[in-house]
Amino acid sequence: MRRTAKTFFFASVLLGVATLDLRAQVRTAAISAEGLAALQYFLDVDCEIGGRTQAVDQLLKFKIELEPRLITLLKEGPDQEALAEMQRGLEQRWSQREAFLRQDPQIGLTEEQLRVAKSLTKEAYINQGREQFIRKYRQKAAIGLAAIGSPEALKTLREVSAKGDEDLREVIRAATARFPTK
Secondary structure, three states: OHHHHHHHHHHHHHHHHHHHHHHHHHHHOOOOHHHHHHHHHHHHOOOOOOOOOHHHHHHHHOHHHHHHHHHHHHHHOOOHHHHHHHHHHHHHHHHHHHHHHHOOOOOOOOHHHHHHHHHOOHHHHHHHHHHHHHHHHHHHHHHHHHHHOOHHHHHHHHHHHHHOOHHHHHHHHHHHHHOOOO
8 A cells, every 4th residue: 555655656746747847848849930920910919909809819829839928928028139129119210200300390289299299318218118018018918818718827817917017917807807718
């Protein structure tokens, strides 16, 4: 009896280690080009947020390979490469904005509104854009994980909701209500 219990214990430990190793392999597995395209489309499209849409349906086709990436996005935000690309875009838009404002455009703004627009610093503009970008990606990751609805996705949503900011908590609440688990 004692030997059977010992054998069962060691078999359970080995099974647990094998399961952890498999999870690690799945998390580090490469994402297909189609999966990355579906993820990027889902993250970038804004007009389809209100429910089960083409972006969500495409994401769900690759849910097994994309779930770990969505978990990372929710917890940590976009990676350094995405942030650097976003920064380059913001700097380019800042230059275009500055050139436009130097022309003293007649764009229907009052003197006060134009003064406020011209008083914005490049640093403030870029910081605000960066914060919005990170917030959007984290919120979209929450929506994607709620749509996937796996135990790991739901556990992650609960963890992040417990310590996230109020806006992110609200997105998680709405997303889990929109995609109830089966």
